[in-house]
Amino acid sequence: MKRVMVDQGSGAYIMYLDLFKGLNLKLEDLTAYNSPLIRFEGKAIIPKGQITLPMQSDPEVDFIVVHAYSPYTAIVTRPWLHALGAVSSTLYVKVKFPSGDQIEELVGSQSVARQCMTAAILH
Template identity: 35%
Template sequence: MRRILVDPGSSSEILYKRAFLGMGFTLDQLRPVRVPLVGFDGMVIHSEGLIRLPLTASNGSHKSQVTLDFLVADVPSAYNMILGRSGLSALRAVPNTYHIVLKFPIPGGIGKIRGDQWQARECYVASLSATIAKGLESDSRPNQDVVPQDGQGQMETE
C-alpha cells in the first residue's frame, strides 16, 4: 500500500474506509467500536469500527511484520492510512522527516523505506486543496472541515 502518512503525533492507526473497502474487506468484518477521532482543527468524527491486521514494513528482502489494530474512518483523504505512535513503536521504527525515510530493525541489520518527495508533495497539495474547498463550503455549513495531513511512507497491510 502506498500513500501512508507516518505520524508520530497520532495516537491511533487509521485506515481510511475507501482503502479498507478497496482491500476487499466489508464493513461487517469490523469490530463495532465508535472511537472519537480529533483532527488538527478540533473537528471530531467517529470511527466506523476496528480491525486487526498484519502490517509488513518492507524494502525487498528487508522486512518486519507486526499485527496492529486499525480504526476505520469514513472521511476523504489523499492518504490510505495513518501509521501512528503505537505502530511505529511495534515496528521499533524511527522516522526521519528530513530524509523521508523510515528505519526499522531486521535480523542482521536495519531496514529502510524511502518516501517519495513528489508523491508526498502531491498528497499534501491534495489535502490542502480539499481543506480549502471544505473551508469555503463551511462558511455556509459550520463544522464540515476536512483535516489536512502531510508526509508519507510505504507499508503493506494484508
C-alpha cells in the same frame, strides 16, 4: 500500500475507507468503535468501526476505519515505529529499522508527500 502517513504524534492507527474496500474487507468484518475522532480542523468524525489486521512489525494492529477525505490511505503511528525499533525522517521521507542482522529501509517519495500535503490543504 501507498500514501501511508507516519504520524509520530499520534497513537491511533487509521485506515480510510478506500483502502479498506481495496483490501476486499467488508463492513461486517468491523467491530464497534464508539469514540468520535477529531480532525485537524476540529470537526468530529464517527468511525465506521475497528478491524484487527496482521502486520509485519506487530502480530496484530487495531485500525480505526473512517469514511472521510484524505490524500492518504492509512496513518501509522508511534507504537508502530516503536515495535519496529524504527527511526523515521520527515526530511528524507524514510523509515529505517533493524531486521535480523541488517537495516531495512522504507523509502517514500518527496513529490508524493508534497502532493498529499497540497491536496489536504486545498481540501
